[in-house]
Amino acid sequence: MALFHQGVTKRQFNIAGAVLGIFIMLSCGLTIAVCQGSECDVVVWLMVGFHFVLNIAASVYIVISLNAVRQEQYMAEPKELKQTLVSREDAIRRGGYLPVGYFKNGFTLESANQALYLESTLGYVVWRGALPKVVAPGVTPEDTGGFAPDAWVEVSGMASSFKLNNMVLVEDFYHLVTADGDWTPAAQAAINYAFYHGLNKVWSFQKMVFKSPLRIDNWDRGLEVRFGYLAAHADFPASTDWKKANPLIIIGEKSGGGMVALEIHIGYMFGNDRANGISVRGPGCGGSRIHIGRATNCNIVYDCSQQTHPAASNFITGDFWHNGKMGAYFARGTSGERPIAEGHKLSVGFITRMIYGGSLWRNGSQYGQISGDADFNGRYLSEVTLSGNALTGLERGAEISNGTASGEVLAFYAQTAGVYKVLIIEKVNVSGGNSSFATGDKLTSGSWSGEVSAVRTAEQGQQFYFDIILDFYGSAFAKIDVDCGYLGGIVGHSLHSCSLNYKSSYSAYTNSMNGAQWVHSGSTMTLRDSYLNKNVLDSTADFVAPGGHLFMRNYRTYGSEFAATFAPGKPVTIRQFKHIGSTNAPGMKDIYEVQMFGPNSRLKGLCASFKVAVSGEDLEIFESTVTDASRVKVIPVVERDQEEPNNIDKIKLFVQVQQDSPNTFPLYFTFNRK
Incomplete structure (x- = not known):
């Protein structure tokens, strides 16, 4: 160490050692060359052995020294x-x-x-x-x-990577990440670079935090975006209107006009209670796939309500969305050329704990398809039933109040005919029957007013939740397909024009096709009209019963018909009867109404009727309009078995008709059971 302090560097010392080793090797060779005689044998071999050891040591030292020199040179490079x-x-x-x-x-x-x-x-x-x-x-x-x-x-x-994989990594623009951790400039630079260089894959494997939205716009070819983790920065701008909150990613908005074939895949998305997830705006996109694996703390995970052009037929998928305000929101844009949101396919493994509902569908989102499961959503919602049908003048998004408490009008609908309801966003969790609104409240919203006749919240005496909301009141029509394994509940307008297939623990009345619901209690199969809220038909092992009056429009109803030619004085059997009875009132007789008609109007008195009462062992004729002037007789016939006269099963019951005029003519009969 002292040597180095006196001005000799480690580099110089290593070089000197290497030179010394080389000198020792040369001296060994010289000694062997000088001593060639026998008198030098002992000396030679001693010197050779000594120099051989020195040679090995010197060789090792040369290698170590030269390597140290190279290492020192390497460490000295920038x-x-x-x-x-x-x-x-x-x-x-x-x-x-x-x-x-x-x-x-x-x-x-x-x-x-x-x-x-x-x-x-x-x-x-x-x-x-x-x-x-x-x-x-x-x-x-x-x-x-x-x-x-x-x-x-x-x-x-x-x-x-650009040339080999057609891919841009956001990490390659790391130098654009700001000192406070904002990755938005880097991600936007990667998107822009891919656009201007004809590439279509932008990936990131980092945890990226955004302070402002990433914009995907004007792509006239397919784009694949894959981000592993995306979160809103603590300084991401908050919004007073949860529906208009800034998203982490904006698709469209300024130019492009209806992008197609976008494929966006986000592994994890964290809205930090400030941001929406992905929002389609402006010209938007259609025919694209957007996957958000796990989403949490977003106002809305996927929003398609602010587009100005058709943004239709997008596939929206996910794995687990939770702890936000709403999972997905679909509606017609407020301006532009046919800004519809039709044909979206929403398929999420589980949407849960969204306080304003799992998904909301409004005018312009017809032909949507919903699959996956949802439960425990809408805990901040109160559904109030109105005493009248006064929905005219009520506006979505407006404030509504009972004079003490207030909320936001989320939706209104007539889920069943003549029953009008308003869905209100409250400021706190009101599930379990803790609504701020009550029966008898007078509600006002701007110039609109109404009276509450009933209130329902999530978890109010049943495991019901607002998982899907169809807000189509005032729309021309609504056609939505729901095919879910389990839902806590569906509410809204025009459910009778949709196809619903799901299961729920709170109600057996879940599935319906255009308002027709088939349910089975184990003993009765029932056809139900979900919109009219009534049973159309019940079927049991004993009977099939309509739920109301049977109306045949311009057609008559009948049980059977019979026609025969009657010769003078010869009785003809027009029908054999068998007692059917009733399970409701044992012993009840079967009643038949019979109409009789002649072949033309010249046979006066042949247009008549009578009734037949049938029991297990007898029958009788009553309320007959057949007169003696018609020369026709109605004859009840009871035939008993000669060996077992009291055996009801062997008793035969007939009705015969005989005419006693001198002519032969046909008669016609219809039978209706009453």
Whole structure:
């Protein structure tokens, strides 16, 4: 150590040792050459042995010393050259770029593939603006145009992946991440770079935090975006209107006009109780796939309600969405050319704990398809039933009050005919019957007013929740397909024009096709009209019973018909009867009404009727309008078995008719059981 302190460096010491080793090896060879005689044998072999040991030691020391010299040279190189320069040069050459110098030294760029090494980022940049580009020594990119798609662009470490995989990594733009951790500039630069270079894959494996929305716009070809983790920064701008909150990703908004074939895959999305997840705006997109695996603390995870053009037929999928205000919101945009949200396919493994409902569908979102499961949503909602049908003048999103408490009108509907309801967002969790509104309350909202006749919340005496809300009141129609394994509940308007297939623990009346519901209690199968809220038909082992009066429009109803030709004085059996009875009142007789008609109007008195009462062992005729003038007789006939006269099963019951005029003519009969 003292030697080094006196001015001899470790490098010099290592070099001197290497030289000494070489000298020892040479002296060994010289000794062998001088001593050739026998008198030198002992001396020679002693010297040879001694020098052989020194030779081995010297060889080892040479290797160690020279390696130390190389290591010292390597450690003395600039850190950026040792770790990144060679590999990045190789990468950008494979990508078609040519390293030409250092930014700090200045250079005149004459072609778009010439790259300058930028010391501040340890990487290479190229100029995308007008050429030639004069770079003076000592300037920075910010001084000479800044980073932009048409100015300075970072290319270090990206070129090989661009060409081999058609992919851009957001991490390659890490130098744009702000000091407080905002990844938005880096992600936007990656999107823009892919756009301007004809690439269509933008990926990130990092936990990215955004302070402002990432914008995906104007893509005229397919784009694949895959982010592992996306969260809202603590300084992400909050909104007073949960429906209009800024999203983490905006699709469309400014230009492009109906992008298609987008594929966006987000592994984890955290809204931080400030942001929406993904929002389709402006020209929007259609025929695209958007997957959000796990979403939490978002105002709305997926929003398609602010588009100005058709944004239809998108596949929206997910795994587990929870702890937000609403899972998905679909509605017609407020302006533009046919800004519909039709044909969306929403399929999420489980949507839960969304305080304003699992998903909301409004005018413009017809032909939607919903699958997956949902439960425990809508804990901040109160459904109030009105005493009248006064929905005219009520506006969605408006404030509504009973004079003491107030809330926001989320939806209103007539789920069943003549029963009008308003769904109100309250400021706190009101599940379990803790609504701020009560029966008899007078409600006002602007110039609208109404009276409450009933109130329902989630978990109010049953495991019911507001998982799907169909808010189509005032729309021309609503056609939605629901095919879910389990739902806590569906509410809304025009359910009778939708296809519903799901299961729930709170009600057996879940499935319906255009308002027709088939349910089975185990003993009775019932056809029910969900909109009219009535049973249409009951079927048991003993009977099939309509739920109301049977109306045949312009057609008559009958049990059976019979016609025969009657000769004078010869009775004809017109029907054999068998007692059927009733399970409701044992012993009840079967009543038949019989109408009789002649062949034409010239046979006066043959248009008549009579009734037949049938028991197990007898029958009788009553309320007959057959007169003696018609020369027709109605004859009840009871035939008993001669061997078992009291055996009811062997008793035969007939009705015969006989005419005693001198003529032969046909008669016609109809039978109706009453």
